Amino acid sequence: KEENTQNSEVERSLASTISRAAANFFDEFISSDAKLVADGLREDLSVLPLPSFMDDAEIDKRYNEDFFKNIDSEHETLPFTIWDFAGQSIYYNLHHLFLNDQGTCILVFNMRDALLKREETVRYLAFWLRSLRFYSPKVPVLLGGTFLDDKPVEKNLKYIDGTVNLALKSVGFTDFVPNQKDSFCFFPISNRSNRGLIHLRAEIVRCCKSQEHKLRKVPLSWTRCLDMLLKIEEPWVHTAVVKEVAKTLGITSVVEIEEMLTFFEHLKIIIFLNSSENLRDVVVLDVQWLIDSICVFLRDPNDGPLKLENARRVGLEDDITDLYEKGLLSYDLVEHYWHPSQIPFLIDFMRAVFLLSDWKYEEDKFLLPSVVANEAESDQKWEARPTIQDKGSRCKIQFTNEFVPCGLFQRFVCLCVAYSSKIDLSKLPVLFANYAILSFGGETEAYIEQERGGIGMTFVNDDEVAHRFRIILSLLKRIQHDFKNPLSFSILVEKQDEWIQYQDARKQKLKPWFEDETSREKSLDYNLTGFLSDI
Helix, strand or coil: CHHHHHHHHHHHHHHHHHHHHHHHCHHHHCCHHHHHHHHHHHHHHHHCCCCCCCCHHHHHHHCCCHHHHCCCHHHCCCCCCCCCCCCCHHHHHHHHHHCCCCCCEEEEEEHHHHHHCHHHHHHHHHHHHHHHHHHCCCCCEEEEEECCCCHHHHHCHHHHHHHHHHHHHHCCCCCECCECCCCECCEECCCCCCCCHHHHHHHHHHHHHCCHHHHCCCCHHHHHHHHHHHCCCCCEEEHHHHHHHHHHCCCCCHHHHHHHHHHHHHCCCCECCCCCHHHHCEEECCHHHHHHHHHCCCCCCCCHHHCHHHHHHCCCHHHHHHHHHHCEEEHHHHHHHCCHHHHHHHHHHHHHCCCCEECCCCCCEEECHHHHHCCCCCHHHHHCCCCHHHHCEEEEEEECCCCCCCCHHHHHHHHHHHHHCCCCCCCCCEECCCEEEEECCCCCEEEEEEECCEEEEEEECHHHHHHHHHHHHHHHHHHHHCCCCCCCEEEEEEECCEEEEHHHHHHCCCCCCCCCCCCCCCCCCCCHHHHHHHC
16 A cells, blocks of 8 residues: 555656656647647636547557656756776777767876886876877866775875876866875875766766756757667667668658767767768667777787687688788678678778778778788888988978877878878888878878877989879868867978978968969868768
């Protein structure tokens, strides 16, 4: 009897809550045809008889009753998606895909290392702090030190706090969340005994509740649509499936569907890109699946399924060797490790984020520059470097940001190769770890080298320098376009034995950089399919 009474009270409370919610969402869910009539009734709404309540099945179908369980803002709970960014440098090239301002960052470090390897810990923390300031300048950052239960660590927390302070000051990082309870700039925690975790969790929730994206109101039909999509037991679905699900909830506008998908994509709950037909046709529901699929090839060759002993058993040993010695990914490898239905999307996705480019010089091969970049550089490679670049026209691109994104040079080379492959008579590119020789048809070649804080370039064949130089700048702007935080750079060109600013060289019409002033910069289509055609 007690249970029945309690259930009745819960039902009455829920019914009252739904009534209030129905009034609040009156404008949102009423049909456009009924709006004209409803406008005249609004003033008398309070005296109208209440409509009958929807049954449980209808509520669950339209809104998902989980929404109502914690509708009281005083008892609000927050769902979290937690991403663990791998510490290995080979994964740094993926940071631009997932680090943004719509989240909270917990920067974790080992307090035993901070105690025994102070300089190394400062460098480690400084790298991540610079990365966060570039990719996620508005994100709350909390620093968590592990192994609190370790006796030497527990006795030297003030010394460790000093180490963290050194890292913060070395990069001028002030936008972190301090541990006011313990008067530290970090949160000491133990994963073994859970000491310090409750306090850290409370600070995370407090930070999240005040974030702008968390306060945005969205239609309940969007959240219901997301719930229904995530119940599909597939890592991805075609966009047509999303449209069908949205239609059952009254979402029929293509514009609204794209806005909804983009909103959830920014939160990294799903992945939805629209820069090519193959990308627009797919919505990734399991983001971890996407990372795992990409990292089959972007990983240490001695780790995971691509070990040589595994490759020998399926006759792909030469393909694995080509991948990690030349950065060339064969279609046979792709077909072996990816499902045929997933290949078009995954290939286009890696093209769109400059992790892969087509390789026209060998049949059924793709180029992965970041794999080449992560291979150990041998002395033979550097000894074999041509010296002809000393005879060409030289320029430098110097990034003015304090932090240059990891993998930027490799993505730049990737796009240069894609452009080169579109030009008739282009020669086979020569690629080293941080150095490339690229052909742009005929005798025109560019020597591109990664330098500290920038990129050095030398052009051979003065007749084409002005034109190709403008193309190279367009390629760099295309990469710049993908970063939410501005990637700023200055350009220096060589005049005899000195370097002068690009703007000054332009005023002087310095040859060979500005021989053809008849052409003007045009507005570029930065989508994957249109960009190379535009330039």
